[in-house]
Structure formats: C-alpha cells, structure tokens
Amino acid sequence: MPSTWPQPMDGMTTPRFAGPVTFMRLPQVEDASTLDIALLGVPFDLGTTNRAGPRHGPREIRNMSSIIRRVHPVTRVEPCRLCRVADVGDTPTNPADLMISLAMIEERVAEIRAAGAWTLCLGGDHLISLPILRGIHRAQPGLGPLGMVHFDAHSDTNDSYFGGMRFTHGTPFRRAIEEGLLDPARIVQIGIRGSLFDPEDMDWAREQGVRIITIEEFEALGVDATMAEARRVVGEKPAYLTFDVDSLDPAFAPGTGTPEIGGLTPREAQRMLRALRGLNIVGADVVEVAPPFDHGGCTALIGANMMFEILCLMAEARVGG
Amino acid sequence: MPSTWPQPMDGMTTPRFAGPVTFMRLPQVEDASTLDIALLGVPFDLGTTNRAGPRHGPREIRNMSSIIRRVHPVTRVEPCRLCRVADVGDTPTNPADLMISLAMIEERVAEIRAAGAWTLCLGGDHLISLPILRGIHRAQPGLGPLGMVHFDAHSDTNDSYFGGMRFTHGTPFRRAIEEGLLDPARIVQIGIRGSLFDPEDMDWAREQGVRIITIEEFEALGVDATMAEARRVVGEKPAYLTFDVDSLDPAFAPGTGTPEIGGLTPREAQRMLRALRGLNIVGADVVEVAPPFDHGGCTALIGANMMFEILCLMAEARVGG
Amino acid sequence: MPSTWPQPMDGMTTPRFAGPVTFMRLPQVEDASTLDIALLGVPFDLGTTNRAGPRHGPREIRNMSSIIRRVHPVTRVEPCRLCRVADVGDTPTNPADLMISLAMIEERVAEIRAAGAWTLCLGGDHLISLPILRGIHRAQPGLGPLGMVHFDAHSDTNDSYFGGMRFTHGTPFRRAIEEGLLDPARIVQIGIRGSLFDPEDMDWAREQGVRIITIEEFEALGVDATMAEARRVVGEKPAYLTFDVDSLDPAFAPGTGTPEIGGLTPREAQRMLRALRGLNIVGADVVEVAPPFDHGGCTALIGANMMFEILCLMAEARVGG
C-alpha cells in the first residue's frame, strides 16, 4: 500500500469522539480521480411519503462511523489497504425541488464515476438510488443493465403515488427498470414484508422477473439458502447493492420513516452481506436512516456498519475486476 | 362488498401523517349495529401495579396505525372487505375509581355486542380483559365459557395484591375463571417468563387446567409445535384472544409497565398469530402499551400491527361463523 | 347558545387521555357551512429548508389540545359559546409535489371560506400561510389586502433560496405582498432575531413598509408598548394573524426546524396575544411545530395553547363583525 493512500484515523491513537466527522474519519477529498471508491453523502428526502428525516442521515452515519476499525472481523479485509478510499462529502441537493435534486445527484455521481471512482453512497431516502444509477450509466454507457441485491421491507416498485407522482421513495426501481438501468431478471429483493395497499402490489415486479424473497420465505429458507438464491439471480456480471435500513426490525433500526415490524436482525444482515463476497458489486448505497426518529444513534450505527460491510465487498470487487 | 361499508383511508392517496386518528383511519361510528367488528379503545390503567401509562395506549396505537395498509401480506385477507369494521371510539372510564371503571367498560362492551358487533379492544392495562369478558357474556348469556389464547410474560392468575386487592392487572384471569367466563381447560398461555414471587405462583392456574407454555418451552418446541399445541388446547369452540405486548422482548416493546427481558420477537409473534387462522376468535384485545415509556412509537406500532393481525383472524371467524 | 352548537368534550367528565383526537375534542364536521370558525389542519412541510417534520404538527397539536378547557382564564371568553366552532380535519396535501400541495391547500381554504366559515389553521411549515391567504382572497375577492400580526424569529420575506426557489418557508410573505394579499404598511413582525445571511436581509420588507420589531427592540419596549405599536400598525381593518412557534425560545418550543435562541417566553406571548383583543382578525394560523424534534409534547402543547388564544380573539372578532 503506498504511503499516500488515505487511511482512517486510528481509535487507539485519537479517541473516537475526536477528529473529523467523515466516514471512518477518512480524509475528505474533492478530486475523485485520486480514488478507487468514493464515499458520497446524499442528503435528500423529498421522496419520503411518511415521516421525513433521511436528509440528516449522511451526517449521523458519519458521526457514528468513528467507532469502526479498519479490519473486517471475519474476512480480515482491510478496504483502505486494498483500494484508495476517501469521503468526498455530500452531493448538492435542493430541498425545495425534487426534480432538480435528482439531476444534481445524478450529475455528481456521473462526475465521480467519470473520474474513475466507484461510489458508495450514504442516503438519503430510497429515491436516491435512481439518480445514482442514472449517473453510473451516464458515465459508463457501455456498462449494460445492472443486477441488484436489494435489502428492504418494501419492493419500491410501485408505479405512482398521490395521483400520479412517479418519483417517490416507493417507485425508484420501477423507474430504473423502465429506463433500462437495471436488468429485472438479475434483481433479488430480500426481507420484503408488511401489509399491502393492494393484493397486486408486487405483481408488476414479479412479471418483470424480479425475484422477491419475502421475510416469510427467508425464514423458511434460512440465511445460507437465501443467499445462494441471491447469488444465482444476480450472477457474475456487474451489480448494484442497495441496503434500506428498514429491512431490519424497528427495534434495531428505529430511525426510519416507514418502519415495518418483523424484520431482519443485524446478525442476519451481516451474514447475508458477507455471503455476497465475490459478486461484482460496482456501486452501492445505504438508505433511509432518519435521525429524528432514532434513539441514541442506534440506527446510524447500523448504517455505518452496513456501509463498512459493503465497502469491504466493493474493495474486493474493485481490485478483483 | 357494498359501497357503504367503512374503509380505511388509503396511504397512496392521503399521506399517513394526515387524516383522522382512528384505527387505520377507518370512519368513527357510534352505532355498533351497523358493524360486524367494532374497534374499541379502553383507556384505563388503574390495575397497574408498577409503571402506569396504558391509559394513553388507545390514542397512540391509533396514531401509529395509519401506517397499516388494507391487505394482509401473507394471507391476503382484507378484513374491511370481509366485514363491516369501524372504530367506535373509547369506552367511558373513571380515572379516580377502579370498580366504577370496570362497570363502565363492561357496560359499553355489552352494549356493542348486544347490537351485533364483536369487539377488538385497544387497551389499557390487562385488567380490562375482565370487564370485556363480562360484557360479552352479559350480552350473549348462552355463549358458554370461552377458550383463550393468551400471549404474555405473566400468567395474570394471581389471587390478590397489596393485602387483598383482588382486581389488578395481575389477577384478571383468576377472576374470569372463577366467574365462569373462561374455561380453564381451553386456555393456553404463551411466552410466560420472569422471576417469580413464589415457587407456587402458577400452581393454581395449572390446577385449573390452564396450559402454560413458558418461553423456555416455546424455545424448545419452536413456533409450529407451540401453535399446534395451542390449537389443540383451545379447540373449535368460541375463544377469546388477548395479546399483552410484554410478551415481546422489551427491545421491541419498551413501552410497557412490567417489562421482562428474554421475550418473543415480532417475527415469532406474527407467525404465531397467523397460525391461529381458523380458530373461532369471537373477541380480542391488545393491552399494556404504555406510551410514556415508549421510544418513537415503537411499541404502539407493534400494538397496531398486532391489532391488524387479530382483525384479520376475527374477520375470517366472523364471516365463517 | 343553541344546543346544537358543537362543544368541546369536558375533561371533568371524559378524562383527557380519552376521546377523539380533534382540536379540544370538538366534533369533526365536514360541512363548513354550519360553522363560523373552522379549525383546519395543514400537514405540509415541503417548504422547510432545514429540519423537516411540521407535516406531523396538526396531529400532535390536536393530541395535546385535550388539556385545554373551554373558558379563557383572563378574558373569560368561551369561544364555542360565542360561535359555531369545529374541527374540519386536514387539507389534502401531496408530499411529493410542493406546487400541487399549495394549490390543494388554497382550494380547501377557499371552499371553507366560501361556505361562510373563517379558518384557523394548524400547520405545517410557514409556507402554508401563502396558499391560505390566496384561498381567503379567492373566496372573498373584495376583502382587500389584509394587515397582519406576525410572531416569528424570522421575517420570512426572502426572495428565493437554492438558486431561484421562490416558494419555501422563508419566502411566503414576500410572495403575499407581491401578490397583493397583504398590505405591507399594515404588517407588524414581532420577535425577529438570529444571525443574518446578509446585512440587507430585511431591507426589502422595510422598504415595503413592514414594521419589524426585533427581539432587542421588544426587550427595550416591553410587552405593552410593543403591542400598542402592533395595534397602531395593523389598525381596525381586517387582518391575518400568524404565529410561528420559533418566535418562542427553543427551551419552550424545541420542536421546530429553525430554532433561534433568545426568543419569547410563553408568558410574553400570551400577554401579547391577549393585547390583540378587538382587532379584526379574520384568519390565522399556528405553524412550525415539528414533533420529531419535540420533547414530551412541549411544543405541541404550546401550539395548542396559542391556537386557543387565537380562537378566542377570532370568536370575538367574528361575532363583533
């Protein structure tokens, strides 16, 4: 590892309550061309249909991330030694205009990707996945529709809300499939649950070929079989990974806008993410951390840990690619 | 479904933070004779021996219930299309007099039942089950002693507290058995745990024939065997269902007055309630949600979800009967 | 008072934790033509530039309002005996589209006013004052520009934010003056304070003739002289009253999105509102209660009390007009 590579601040030297509020207290850099993986905040929540607050997510995830140490406990991966990783701050957003914000997010992601870095984003509500995917494809037009591993309580493939609104945190993946950003046959959704607006809620997604593993199916399959299925669906081609913290039970992740009881435990989530090792994860996000509804940073802490799990996956994918 | 049947407000049309604070934003109606199932608040907590607060339960459960959509995710039951369901508001209570309150609750339940509607109640502390059962029997004298499925950390079959007090939230089912409201041989209690006042604490209940499945036995049996046993005990005759949120672990349901660590998870509880499909549940309650000790509405959210699970069971029982 | 007039539920008969979650537990009515004053929720916060959350304001203000009794302690006014007052529920809003929401709010206010009732609104962020004023004028085209008493930490007369956004909670009164809804020479703003974006921040407002009484001037003048000045500015013609809870110090009203330390105390605010007796207040709102940042309902309780103070003023104005 060249000595110039950015490194997280060490909690054995500088106590965790000190130092900068960047992810893992990595340096903040502006120029993504010096990086392999860019950690990018997306403070946006205009897609939220119930309780707002994910606009504050990036800052609080970074705040809690100072507790994370540099080595993965199971895989022993050290992402910042495999790759050049840094925090590139937040995308611009416009809290008074949803559509302009989407354009701003897309623009910043495309710029970073064009400079050569992959993005791992801190949301923000789940609608951000759409402009992120747009930005990736704009910068890499030949990439082809991506597969996707999607942890969530909700499929987020509704068509519209509130009389025709096509852009909310309940619709991003319908749009992304329609726009050819994602290959529905290579999408797996895990943890889906909760009462339905309509018995046909997820029919469209299933018709496109999306593989939906409800929490009930997950319980029947167990972690290992679920993830084998996920790997089978996504395959070896490039894929996106999106982690909505409401995939977890609200006891673990209370700070979120559309909580559904009966969700995953962090132990299950960690095991599932680790089972994705070797997939070609070329971009990712962690979304729906809503600090105003959090208690003592618990949800932001989970967000930070999920970011680290995914960073390890992406670092291996990046150097393996 | 006749177009005049009451329907919940749709979260895809009216955002969940708007609209009336009734259960699932159903209409509030006064005349129970137009209903099959009446959702009834019982804001009472004079039976509480430790931390008070369930008096605020009905309002907060209703508040959080706006997040629930009309279709059950697993059974696809749509209770408000099977039956006429509405919120009938709160029973009168008297916060300065326990015995008068019990009479008021009984009176209102009897009145609703006599009008032809079954009640699903939002508590309130667990003592409310007693006047509810009395009211049911008063309105339907020929019903015969009911079976009961009882989720709880505590058996609530103590004889008395504090030098002879026979009416507290620790005694309702002893009274109900003594009064012939329940058939002890058809009662199953699930999730019982926590340190004991005395080694003989539950001997009386067991001697009456109550089947007590402690949390330890539940862990050994698993969900499926536990529920097979529950169904066997209760049988096909009419039964009551009572769900105390302290059956859940305090991490999931912190807002309660007598928390016992080591409880059920919501996933387990949901699976167990769903396994009761087909039982003849003719009345039910969800109790011991104590908002002053809750965090961000987590416990009230669980209360609302358990209400919905039970509503689906009762709707099927009602139309099946 | 005719016996058919709506009356709040009495806390000496029905305990405050029971009963419907309407303002003061008044009946909820749909048909505003039966009313003199309509209490209208406006669950909207897309105009928020910092911390979101006022979308949840109407529900929590109603929740805390059950503590209010029917008689004003100082003036002995009983608004619901002077007038026909009821809660008319919430306006429709669209949490995914700011401009559509403004139109929906305007429409509902106009409809109520055209039916003959004046509106006292529960916000929502401060941008709601704009569509409310538009609705009033649409229904009563001959009303003429209104005077306004405006309690706030901020003048809310900025031109635009975020590169040209003209509709945020920092701009409503600039728009309202531009559109001729308000007469700037009859506007008084009280409690203005906090650091400035620019030394010229409030020059435009002052140039229009708006009378700005900063917190510093208020402290120098005292309550009585301040309100004498406010009455002088507003005069006897019809006026609007808008109360932003961030006019209060954050210790009293922590649940708000743009808190500024050094604000009014509730005692000062109550005295100031009472000093407006006799003004011709023909419409009003209480805004910026953001429950996600509140503690134990303190801010919602203040919102409810401010609503009651204003209701008493409006009731007298209504019968006096």
Added chain:
Amino acid sequence: MPSTWPQPMDGMTTPRFAGPVTFMRLPQVEDASTLDIALLGVPFDLGTTNRAGPRHGPREIRNMSSIIRRVHPVTRVEPCRLCRVADVGDTPTNPADLMISLAMIEERVAEIRAAGAWTLCLGGDHLISLPILRGIHRAQPGLGPLGMVHFDAHSDTNDSYFGGMRFTHGTPFRRAIEEGLLDPARIVQIGIRGSLFDPEDMDWAREQGVRIITIEEFEALGVDATMAEARRVVGEKPAYLTFDVDSLDPAFAPGTGTPEIGGLTPREAQRMLRALRGLNIVGADVVEVAPPFDHGGCTALIGANMMFEILCLMAEARVGG
C-alpha cells in the same frame, strides 16, 4: 452540632453519582423520634386525572438530590446543622386502592409527627396533601387550622370530578377546608393560570376567603409585592407549604401531569420561597414530579432544589419555635 446528628454525604469526598439514593444522601432512619424534620416519600398518584407518573417522583427526586450541597447560597442556612434531619423512606401506599392509600399516608405522617418530627414530603400527586394534613392534625389535635402557602398552576379546590369523585388531585384543598384542616382566610395560592372548566371554577375558594394570586396578578405585582401579600395572608401562626412543580413553566418542569404554559421560572420560585423566611412553616410537600414525562431529570432536579429551599425554611422555623 452534636457529632451524632445525621449529615449529608459530601460531594467533595464521595462523588455525586455514588452513595445511597436518599435525599441529599442523608442517612435513612426508621425511628422518627430521633429527628426534628423527617423527609418522607409518598409514592402515590391515584388522584391523577390526566397523565400518571408521580408515583415515581420520590425516587427520582432523591436521585437528583445528590447534587445539592449542605449550605444555602443566599441565607447561608445549613439545615442539617440546625436540626436533626434524615430520610425516613416512603410511606406505604396501595396502588390498587385510593382510599386505603389515603389512610396509609395519614397513618404514617401521624406516627412521625407523634414521634416529634415534622414532615417534608416528596410526592406523589397533589392529593397527598390531604392525608398529610389529616395526619398532622391527628397527631397534634390542638394545632388549629393551618395557614398555607400554595404554589401551583391550579387552585385544586374543585368539588368533584367524573360524576362525584371527591378525591382527586384537583380537590384536596376543598376537602381540607371542609374538614377544618386549613383556615381558608390564611391561604394564599400563587401562580394560578390556565384555561377554566367553568367561569365559576374558583368562586368557591374565593368565597371561603382564599387569596388567589394568578400568574397575571403576579406579573403585575412582581416578586416582592407578591410575597409581602403572601406573608400578610398567612400571618405568624403555623402554616403549611405546598409546592406543585406545575407552578413552573413546562420548559423548566416538563415532567408533570397537567402542564400549563406560561408559568413561573425557577429564579422567581427561588426568590419567592426565600421571601417566606420567618414564617412558621410546620409541614410541607413538593408534588407532581412525574418522571415518565421528564427529560434528563430536569424536573426532578427542580423538585430536589425546591425541597432544599423548603428544608432551610422549616429548619429555621423548627429551631425558632
């Protein structure tokens, strides 16, 4: 001071987070005959008509009281050097029976007083003042009706609630006057405010001769004139002092069941209590601290400080008598 007198633990020797949870970390003693002033907890809240919780008040007031040091900052009084002062623990109560609890409280107070110690009680809701006064008179039958200084938002002289309930936290002083325990002509109530059930709410009290100083009159008079009036009313004969924390504004004392905005500040309350020096305060209580609604112990901290102010007054009265 004899070396055997009980002394508070010193925060310069034993840190405030250590040591016993008694008031000021004084010794707990059972035998009141060794004391001049007994600090007595009364964990009772069955008189509460709105939000419950004062049952937890004594424990939390004691918890926060470890921050108090032994010398009064203004008067330099050292109560534990003037008198023998200790914590005598809690009265028995029965959370399932209001009337029995009143008898238990009266009994314990009478027992302590008969042993020669005056009581300063930690509530508990305001109804406890009634059995305390009964207990005092039972033990000292010749004492004669007491005067009273009463800090509160509410007069607590209602006749009954909920259809004839004569014992709630809104009625204790009506009962006490009726029973001859208090001399209404020597009662002063300070800080009264909040909306009224009825315009005649306080007529009965005024007719008995009670001097009610509303918050508005207090503001007009100022602290000094208010307290001169209070001293004039109460006179030199034995008097009781009762401090309801809802006399304070909810920003300072959020942890209470019936909060009324626009209350006293702690600075005002401290100045007012200090102005009572020299009165013959022969018993006292601090009530309505409801920890479930408190934030970070703020209200309990105020309760502890008010206890200390009153303890200094009583210690001087005791040795001066």
Added chain:
Amino acid sequence: MPSTWPQPMDGMTTPRFAGPVTFMRLPQVEDASTLDIALLGVPFDLGTTNRAGPRHGPREIRNMSSIIRRVHPVTRVEPCRLCRVADVGDTPTNPADLMISLAMIEERVAEIRAAGAWTLCLGGDHLISLPILRGIHRAQPGLGPLGMVHFDAHSDTNDSYFGGMRFTHGTPFRRAIEEGLLDPARIVQIGIRGSLFDPEDMDWAREQGVRIITIEEFEALGVDATMAEARRVVGEKPAYLTFDVDSLDPAFAPGTGTPEIGGLTPREAQRMLRALRGLNIVGADVVEVAPPFDHGGCTALIGANMMFEILCLMAEARVGG
C-alpha cells in the same frame, strides 16, 4: 432459613416504585462479615475510551432491580434463602484519578472478601474487573489463578492505548493474565465481534491459551455446544464470571459505550448463564451499563436481570462449596 437473613422487599406488598434503591430492595449493610454474598457497586468509568457514563451504572441497575422477584423461574433457586445476601453500597472511587481509584476498589473488595463474603459487583466500566480480581487474590492468597467465563463483544486483552496507557477498559484481562490473577487456559470469551484495529488484535490472547468464541462461531455452534465448550474450558476449579452488556446487541442494550451491532439476544444470554450452573463461580461482575445512552432503563433492566441470574449461580456455588 434463619429469620434474620436479609430478604428482598416483596413487590406484592410494597409496590416496585417505592422503597429503597438497593439491589432487589435488599437491606443495605456495612458489615460484610454477616454475609455470604455482597452486592457491591463500583461507580467508575475512567477506563472508558469512547462514550463515558458507566459511573452511573450501579445506581440505575439498582433502580430497575426492584422489578425482580425472589425466585428464579427455571431453576427455582431462591438465592436469598440459600445464602445471606445484601447490598453493601458502593466502593469509594476518585473520579479525578484512575490509579487511585483502582487501589480503592481493590481495597474494598479485599476487605469484604477477608470478612468472608464473595462479591458480585455492579459496574462501572470493564477495567473494574482488574482491581476486583486483585482484591480477591489479596484476601485469599492461596486461591490460585482463576478461570473465567467472559461475555463480551471485545476481548479486552489489548496491551495499551493512546501511546502506552496500560489501564483502560480494553486491557484488564491482559493485565490480569500478566499478574497471574487468571489462568488463560481456563478463560473462555463469548460473543466477541466487531471490526478490528489490526488483524493481530487477539493473537496474544490466543497464544496464552484463551478460548475465544466469536459471535460467528457461536452462531454455528448454538447455545448448547457453546456452553459445553465453555464448561470444558473453565473446568471445576474456582472461576470468575464477567458480563459486559455490550455482549448483547445494541437494540437490547443501547446504554453502553462501545456498542457493536450483531450481538447476543437476552434469551441467548439467559440460556447461556443458566448453563453455567454447577461451575464454581467465586466472584462476578456486570459491567458497561452506561445510563446516559440508555432508553427508558432498558439496559439497566438487563443489567439487573443478569445480576440476578449470576446471583443464583453464585448462591448455589457458595452453599455447594
């Protein structure tokens, strides 16, 4: 059981919100020679490297412990009938000096042990285990190095922090092994997880022979096999038991300074502790309850329950020895 043995206050007689704040409301005694097991608070957190607060742990654990009843629900053990058990209050500590505090803790533990009582300590941060072990060995020089069952997210066998600091809550067991207080070959650590400072973090411990069961190994083994292994490692000779609440997932135990997601559940922890029955546990502690980060006493409640589980183990060991 002799009638003079200290007994916990009974929640069926005295409500749980009343009475002294000692563990299980047992009597507080000074003279340990009258006891078999002494419950000892250690309010110390100078070893904390991240979020402080365990100094408040003993008081809050005691506060929540009033909910515990005298009989173990599974084993039916009644520890206070097997042994003489009481609360002996807190050790002296010095919040301005780490090394002096360690000496004070050691001194008090040695004194109690020399008087014949075994200690079960309420922490405090995890560094307290070191002076406790020193105190035990000082009082019983012939005891020989102890085995240890250690529940934790962290191994706490680091060498030093912050440039050579050898005494923090991350180092106690390295020191204890170096000093011969513990026999590393008889130590088992359960629940270890979380990102690592360095891939070699736990090599030293493993080289000494410590048996580390990570959370991943635990999940693979299950409760029964894990505990069989634990019993094998520790053997029949005297052993210490230390329970760090961060072994639990932060959803269950949020009030702690170094939370690691993906931890044990209380049900697992209870089963594991119960599986230690028969081991020769001669001393124990429960540590890292940090009330400032807790919600509604959840973590303190778990601390109290873990104390009770361990008390039952120690009581059996004491009488069996």
Added chain:
Amino acid sequence: MPSTWPQPMDGMTTPRFAGPVTFMRLPQVEDASTLDIALLGVPFDLGTTNRAGPRHGPREIRNMSSIIRRVHPVTRVEPCRLCRVADVGDTPTNPADLMISLAMIEERVAEIRAAGAWTLCLGGDHLISLPILRGIHRAQPGLGPLGMVHFDAHSDTNDSYFGGMRFTHGTPFRRAIEEGLLDPARIVQIGIRGSLFDPEDMDWAREQGVRIITIEEFEALGVDATMAEARRVVGEKPAYLTFDVDSLDPAFAPGTGTPEIGGLTPREAQRMLRALRGLNIVGADVVEVAPPFDHGGCTALIGANMMFEILCLMAEARVGG
C-alpha cells in the same frame, strides 16, 4: 476581504443539513499561520466530578453550528470578513490520562498562538481553560496576567477535591491565579449560584480580588449595570473570556454535567456578551456542553450561538488591536 479568506458555507446555497461538520461549515485548515482566529475543539472531560460527557461537546457544537449565518443581527459584524477564521479541528487528548491531556492541550494552543492565531475553543469540561491559558502564555510570555470575564454557575476556584486532587473542573481558576496566568483583580464571575459545600467556598477567590456577581446580585443590578461593572473590573488590557453553559438555566442548557437551577436566560446572556464589545478579548472558550444529557441539540445550539457571539467580539478585538 481577499477572496482567499475562508468563508462559511451559505445556508441559502447548501442546505444546513449538508456539508462538513466544522464550525459554521468553515474550511478546516491545519496551518494556523494563515489565520487570525483559530476555532479549536478540545474533546476532554477528565476533570468532570459528576456527569461525564463534554468530550462529545466539540462535535455536537459544530453539528448544530450549521444553522448560524455569517452576519451578527445586532452589531452587523461579519467576523469572517474582518479576519481570517477557520476551524483547526481538535487538540489531541488522552482519555486515559488527565495530566498528559493537559499537556497536549497546552502544547496545541501554544503552537497555534505562536503561529499567530488567537484561539476560540470548543470544550470540553471547564478544566480545559487552564491548559489553554498556559498555552497562550507560553507562546506570548510577555502578555502579562490576563483579565477574565467568566460566565458560570460556579466559581471554579476550589482548592482540591477527593482528598487532594488539584486538577478538576472545579479548580482551574485557582490554579490559573496561583500560576500568574490571570490577574485576580481583573476577573469578574457572573451568574454564580447554587448550594455551597461550605460557607467559605468563595472566600479565597474574593480575597484575591475576584469580583463575584451572584445570580441574586445580577437580578438586583440588571443586565446593564452588571456589564458596566464587568467592564470596569476587566479594564482595557488583554482579557480572556470563558463561557460555561451551566451559567444558563438547565431548561435552556440541559446538556451539562453540574446543572444548577435558576440560571441566566439566553436573552440575558446574549445581551451581556454584546455589552463586552470593545474589550480586548484575546482568547476564549465555551465549555461544559455534555451531549449525552442534551435534548434535541438544544444545548449544543446554545454553545454554537455563544461561540458566534464571542467570535464577533474577538474578530473586532483582533483587527482593533
């Protein structure tokens, strides 16, 4: 103003919830030689005798500071246009060693001052003032003993705690006077209050000539006379300004370790700080913000505002000097 001067991020362009967590979102710079005023975090709380937590103060004050705009509302001072101001991050500290931490803080302050920048520090507990003063004098040996304006509930001039501990947050100014860092005759302490350990608590300070204005004297004098006296005491020579947030009432600043009721209001504090304009303030700090005990960032928000008030004073002093 040269275009290269660091400027705060503008809330009208970048929303306040986005961007870096530095003070006012100013750039973070390492090289203090490019600055006139350096904003320096001091995350240290080993001097705390009661509730810990100020170690988290710098981060949370910076977090809340994004709400502050660039222009002072009364004086119209724009500090970042008068001077080169930036955030220089945190001093090193060692959470396991008080004395080493003091040396580290002193070293960093001296280094910055030697480079030509004045420091305005974000604490941290009050003991940090001592090493800051040492660092200033070490870098500027000819400066001479400084005057000081000291806002606090406590005099912090005790000699020692806990059996001889001379360095706690209760002793810094005794040490600073003894070491000749401060001129006691030019020190004024404002807001002092709260019960006393001993009647002689502040005698030493008064004997040195320190002018102590208790809260009672402040109330009698009013803001203007108090500040006239403060200016008289401090005079025109260089002075330090230290602002302990516990000078404010706990309702406004609950997040602090040693709260004393009856404190200043923010309005009073702001007026007092503004009255210091023209004094030669050459260094300053804001201390004792303890986020674990804060609610919704209220105390950190006050800390940020007090920082801004002082920054304006220092900027004028710097350019005026």
